[in-house]
Amino acid sequence: MSDLQTLLLEGPIDFVGQKLADSVTFYFLSIAGVVAFLVGIITGDISLTGYTLVLFVSAGFVIVVFPWPFYKRHPLKWLPPTIAQN
Amino acid sequence: MFSTFQRIQQYCGFVTTVTLFLAVAISVSSIIQEHYFTDIPRISMNLQSIDVRFGKPHIGYNYKRQEYALMKFDLEADLTPLFTWNTKQLFVYLAATYPGKPYANKVVVWDAIIRNKEDALLSLSDITADYSIYDVTGKFNGRNATLSLEWNAQPYVGLLTWNKGSERERFAFPQLTPAR
Numbered sequence: 001m002s003d004l005q006t007l008l009l010e011g012p013i014d015f016v017g018q019k020l021a022d023s024v025t026f027y028f029l030s031i032a033g034v035v036a037f038l039v040g041i042i043t044g045d046i047s048l049t050g051y052t053l054v055l056f057v058s059a060g061f062v063i064v065v066f067p068w069p070f071y072k073r074h075p076l077k078w079l080p081p082t083i084a085q086n
Numbered sequence: 087m088f089s090t091f092q093r094i095q096q097y098c099g100f101v102t103t104v105t106l107f108l109a110v111a112i113s114v115s116s117i118i119q120e121h122y123f124t125d126i127p128r129i130s131m132n133l134q135s136i137d138v139r140f141g142k143p144h145i146g147y148n149y150k151r152q153e154y155a156l157m158k159f160d161l162e163a164d165l166t167p168l169f170t171w172n173t174k175q176l177f178v179y180l181a182a183t184y185p186g187k188p189y190a191n192k193v194v195v196w197d198a199i200i201r202n203k204e205d206a207l208l209s210l211s212d213i214t215a216d217y218s219i220y221d222v223t224g225k226f227n228g229r230n231a232t233l234s235l236e237w238n239a240q241p242y243v244g245l246l247t248w249n250k251g252s253e254r255e256r257f258a259f260p261q262l263t264p265a266r
Contacts, residue, residue, distance in 0.1 A: 011090030018087040025097050033104040037111050044171040046112070046242050053108070057101055065093045 007067060017071030025064050032056030113244025116172030120239070120247075124167040129235050129251040131180070134158045134212060138262050143220040152224035153262060157182075157195055157215040161235070163251070165206040168239055176200040177238040178208075182219060184231035184259070193219045195233070226259035233257065 006012075013021065032053060040049030087093050135158045143154035161180070168176055179197035183190055195215040200206050236250035 009090065011093070012088055021087045021093055022096070025100050029097075029100050029104045033108045037108055037115075040112065040171060041115060046171050049108070049112070053105070061097060064097050065090060067090065 011065075011067035013067050013071035014074050014076055016074040021064050021071060025060065028056070028060045028063065032060065109243045112172055113241065116170040116241060116244060117247075119170045120168070124170075127163060127165045127167055127251060129161075129163040129253045131162070131233065131235060131253060131255050132160045133233060133255050133257050134160060136257060136260060138226060138260055140262055143218045150224070152220055153226055154218045154220040155226065155259060156218050158212060159196075159215065159233075159255075160211045161196075161208055161213075162210075163208040163235060165200065165208065165237065166203050168237065169203040169206060170241075172241045172243060174201075174240050174242045176206065177240060178235065179237070180215070180233060180235055182231050182233050184229045186221070186223075186229075191221065193217070195219065228259055228261060230256065230258045 036049045036053040036056070039052050040046050087096055137156045138153055139156070140153055141151055142149040143152065159180070163178075165176060165178065177197065177199055179194045181192050181194050183192045185191070195217055196213070197216065198208070233255040234250050235253065236248065239247045239249070
């Protein structure tokens with residue numbers, strides 16, 4: 001499998017990056033919900049709530065799901081190989 | 087959240103949670119708005135004429151010949167306060183209730199579906215009812231009846247609510263008009 005295929009289909013990111021992705025989903029989507037509600041109740045039009053929610057959800061999908069470089073800032077430090085002692 | 091697929095799963099799972107919370111918030115806010123911030127709709131109705139005839143109340147199969155009542159009425163109603171941001175449509179109907187054995191009878195005489203706030207200002211004069219009233223016993227016997235305007239507010243998200251106007255129009259079923 002080529003590097004691009006591995007990148008997109010498996011998309012590995014390091015542990016600090018995973019924590020970041022988790023925080024981003026939680027805060028981004030919570031804010032999306034609040035903003036969508038406020039947009040709807042202020043304008044009195046519930047379709048705008050739906051549209052803002054869809055907008056935020058698609059933007060968040062792009063931010064969270066793809067393995068961007070900022071999720072890979074802290075790669076795992078492997079120990080150097082040790083030679084087996086007889 | 088190591089792989090792309092795991093992140094898709096986590097993300098979509100949280101999207102459904104947020105959508106659920108949003109739905110609850112929308113329905114609760116529209117219930118609060120409807121009960122505390124809106125005025126009572128103004129209704130005035132007037133029964134112009136009621137005609138009791140003998141025959142088949144509907145064109146169709148297997149209706150037996152019996153007494154049935156046709157009504158003509160005027161209706162003026164301002165139902166705009168019932169439209170919140172969460173109201174999808176308003177199902178409005180005019181119902182006649184009259185006594186019977188063993189339970190009272192309630193018959194819908196006219197109905198309408200209102201989809202916008204602009205259409206919620208009803209001003210109908212001298213219209214015939216959509217549906218005729220016919221009793222299970224086949225006879226009215228001059229019973230007293232009450233006409234009331236009721237509605238069912240159907241929201242985008244939330245529970246259905248039913249309510250009625252306080253205006254009532256009382257009438258009595260007249261005797262059968264003699265056959266011509």
